[in-house]
Amino acid sequence: MRRDVFQAIADPTRRAIIGLIAIQAMTPNALAEHFNTSRQAVSKHLRILTECELVKQQQKGREIYYQLEVQKMKEIDKWLSRFRKIWETRFNELDKVLSNIKNTKK
Amino acid sequence: MRRDVFQAIADPTRRAIIGLIAIQAMTPNALAEHFNTSRQAVSKHLRILTECELVKQQQKGREIYYQLEVQKMKEIDKWLSRFRKIWETRFNELDKVLSNIKNTKK
DNA sequence: TATTTGCGAAACCAATAGGTTGCATTTATA
DNA sequence: TATAAATGCAACCTATTGGTTTCGCAAATA
Numbered sequence: 001m002r003r004d005v006f007q008a009i010a011d012p013t014r015r016a017i018i019g020l021i022a023i024q025a026m027t028p029n030a031l032a033e034h035f036n037t038s039r040q041a042v043s044k045h046l047r048i049l050t051e052c053e054l055v056k057q058q059q060k061g062r063e064i065y066y067q068l069e070v071q072k073m074k075e076i077d078k079w080l081s082r083f084r085k086i087w088e089t090r091f092n093e094l095d096k097v098l099s100n101i102k103n104t105k106k
Numbered sequence: 107m108r109r110d111v112f113q114a115i116a117d118p119t120r121r122a123i124i125g126l127i128a129i130q131a132m133t134p135n136a137l138a139e140h141f142n143t144s145r146q147a148v149s150k151h152l153r154i155l156t157e158c159e160l161v162k163q164q165q166k167g168r169e170i171y172y173q174l175e176v177q178k179m180k181e182i183d184k185w186l187s188r189f190r191k192i193w194e195t196r197f198n199e200l201d202k203v204l205s206n207i208k209n210t211k212k
Numbered sequence: 213t214a215t216t217t218g219c220g221a222a223a224c225c226a227a228t229a230g231g232t233t234g235c236a237t238t239t240a241t242a
Numbered sequence: 243t244a245t246a247a248a249t250g251c252a253a254c255c256t257a258t259t260g261g262t263t264t265c266g267c268a269a270a271t272a
Contacts, residue, residue: 012110027249028249043249061239064248070196117260169217
């Protein structure tokens, strides 16, 4: 099934994983210690994150280090940028209104 | 059940709805015409968007206009900002590497 | 007033999500 | 070499999701 970045970040545990491995690469075992779930559950999350290329793996002996693919996060940013324009415009309009009030008060 | 902005934007139809009502407020019927689903399904999506305050309603007679609460989108932006710092830093480091290569070649 | 229109809510349903436990496999270690 | 550790994968289970159809209600309209 085709995974999607937005669906990937929908789950709070996955967002937490992303937050952790953004700092430094971590193994599934190390990650699992941070959550109240089994290692296998964490592995499932990592699989989903890998499928949508938010995460890459690096094998070191019998350990696998997972690291965030920060570039992929830009996809969310890209989608958001459109709305960022809107809220900045809205804010500017509010700013105008406020300065008008200010001016008429003078 | 407590709804979450990230869960709300996970669904592609909901993202499309957000995109539409960002431009101008729309009724459920008008929205439903854009999708391959029933009006009731759209209404369900609107309910979810309303629950997490991504959307506000304005009644006009028997019609209800739904509009995007752009401010709420900032919540996503806020979460993202942390990673934006990282990808900007990484980019700068790459930039340094590149300029070093350039300099040693001179 | 009778009918149509726009809507939300409820009941239902199949598919998916997220968790578990129980393997098998590969690598490190005693 | 035998054992322990780190991991992925499959089978299974329950709750949730996203859709449908049916209904009731309020507002517009004939």
